[in-house]
Amino acid sequence: MRALFLAMCLALVAAPGFADEKADKPEAAKEKVDIPNPERFASDHTLKLNGEAIKYKTVASETYLRDDKGEPKASIFSVSYVRDGEDRTRPVTFIFNGGPGSASLWLHMGAFGPKQVVTPSNASGVGAPPYTIRDNQNSLLDVTDMVFIDPVGTGYSRPLGDNDGKEFYGVNEDADSIAEFIRIWITENGRWNSPKFLAGESYGTTRAAALTEKLQGGWNGIGLNGVILISAILDFQTGEFAPGNDTAHLAYFPSEAAIAWYHGKADKAKWNGNFDAFLRDARTYATDTLAPALIRGNTLSPAQEAAIAKDMSAYLGVSAEWIQQAHLRVDPTRFRKELLRREGYTVGRFDGRYKGVDPEGTSDSPENDPSGYGMDVAYVAALNDYLTRELKVDFNRPYKVLTGEPGSKWNWSLNDSGWPEYVNVTPWLGKGMRENPELKVMLATGWYDLATPFFGAEMALQKNGIVPERVQYDYYDAGHMMYLAEQDGKKLSDDVRAFIKAGQ
Structure with a gap:
């Protein structure tokens, strides 16, 4: 027993020296995650719109956002539609949905893209497949190029490397990442001097208002011509x-x-x-x-x-x-x-x-x-069918329509004060309008929407420094997704088309 006790004491005395020796050695380098090159799927198409044959290029692609060392940290998937002709003064509209955590398929396949899934106009369910997908006569391709954006964690967009997505999940974080995507897109496509519009639906209107500050603010700003708010939620006190x-x-x-x-x-x-x-x-x-x-x-x-x-x-x-x-x-x-x-x-x-x-x-x-549940399955089927069969997008991973992951991790704080607060991005929109005397805002809202009620949006836009004479209000005999109904989808398209024409 005495010998055992002495051995234990010697071991304890020796332990610190062993620990120091280990600490002096450099920690083994983390194995670098193999990140493939971004994918790009390009194709040429023609859409007969209101009797006119419009030729355009479609690019479904990944854009990598990079950290300070130039390493990829996230991939944003988008589908761009650019009309033939190399017209650099033609408007470009950046379009996204909400959630937070939703991909852009709703506005893409229901409202403004060149293809449209048909849903009943009488507020009944779509039933079982197959669903009708047709050329969209409500597409905006005659007046603007379009870029449909899936934020990180939605669609095919995802964090890269050892990133868990937290850097992109939040009011400020999300807006920063989309602003960086827009900067990259207009640089790569030579569109810095094009008229620019933002179009968001639901939480996408929150994003659009935040983007107004992220894009226009500061000395490296990107000027905007118009912001289109579809089924808006701007001041969350009106919805909580x-x-x-x-x-x-x-x-x-x-x-x-x-x-x-x-x-x-x-x-x-x-x-x-x-x-x-x-x-x-x-x-x-x-x-x-x-x-x-x-x-x-x-x-x-x-x-x-x-x-x-x-x-x-x-x-x-x-x-x-x-x-x-x-x-x-x-x-x-x-x-x-x-x-x-x-x-x-x-x-x-x-x-x-x-x-x-x-x-x-x-x-x-x-x-x-x-x-x-009366319409979502038709949109999911239509978007996946369109991307894989017509645009030849070749990914094995699923297209994430609306998962709970981004929203469950969302950082709702707008500042570091630590005080409880309701999110209200309307002041950013008001600031953008006051600093840019040509920036206009359009509110498109349905009477029967219990997700983002029309009066809540009106209440937000009637204060917060908004310039009232540059706000256009358009109402629909429908709900949150007014384009589900044939007549309201056409009215939305006509209203947005007129707004873009007036604002370019």
Whole structure:
């Protein structure tokens, strides 16, 4: 035992010397990840658009973003459409969807690309394949070149090397990476002096407003001609149903009313069947009656609360008793379940015209969103079919449509103050408009959208330093994706086309 004890002591005495010797040796170099060269798939096409044959080049490609040492850190996949003719003064529009974490297939295959997947215009589901894919007569190729961008973590875009994507997942981080992509694209394509437009949908409007600051700000700025906001969310206080935040209830009230009108539940006789007058009153009611009532809280008498609930019932088509039990705060998720509960239906979130059937009728929220599952499979099939068969894009990895990865890791902070805050990118948009006297903004929004309500976008654009005379408002008898319906898709295309022509 004595010999064993001495041996242990010697080992302990020797240990520090052994550790120092190990520390002095350089750490083994990390094995460098083998990153292949970026892929590029180019092809020539012709689109007959409004009687005119338009020849154009399509480039589906990866663009590598690099770190300070020139090493690739991310790949951004995009599909570019450039009309033949080498016209460097022709507008170019950079287009993306939202999420955060969504690829650009929705605007690509539904609204503006040269191919379009056909969906029913009557707010019914697309059913099973095959789906019709046709030449898109709503494409913008006659007035602008287009670049459809998939942010990192979406589509075929991805982090590279030992990057986990965190560097790109956030309001600022995402905008920085897309701004860098745009800088690379206009440099490689010789388009620095072309008129430039941004077009985003949903969170893509948040990105577009942030990009206005990232691109135009500073001495290495890239000037913009126009920003197109499709189904906008700019100030997230208008969309966050958190305890104590009544702003969201005001923002959603006119959209809930519009959906009640569509399904025949609002008191149409009170407004003589005039939808426009009804919505004007709904906006005014939200700001002039509902807002003060919500601020009052429990200082409202039961009689006062009951009177307001009765007024709201005429707009929303649900019982005054149910509204009063909610203390005048009609959550849109519960509203989607309650509005048509007796008929056995729920209504959609992205588009309140859509109806779904739940397995039972007693829950307070819908099982799913019928305006989501009613169309998404057609878009996924169409985009994958188009990329692989027509554009010959040859990747084995899946095209990520809308996964939870980027969004679950998203950095929502706009600064390093450490204080809790609602994201509001509208001041960046306002700053960009004030500093660029020719920058114009277009808002395209549907009446029946319970994801990004039209009144919430209006509230954001009516303050925050926005220049009002340079904002164009366009409304659609549809929901979040107004291009799902034939007539509204054409109207969106016509409105955007006119906006680009006026702004170049």
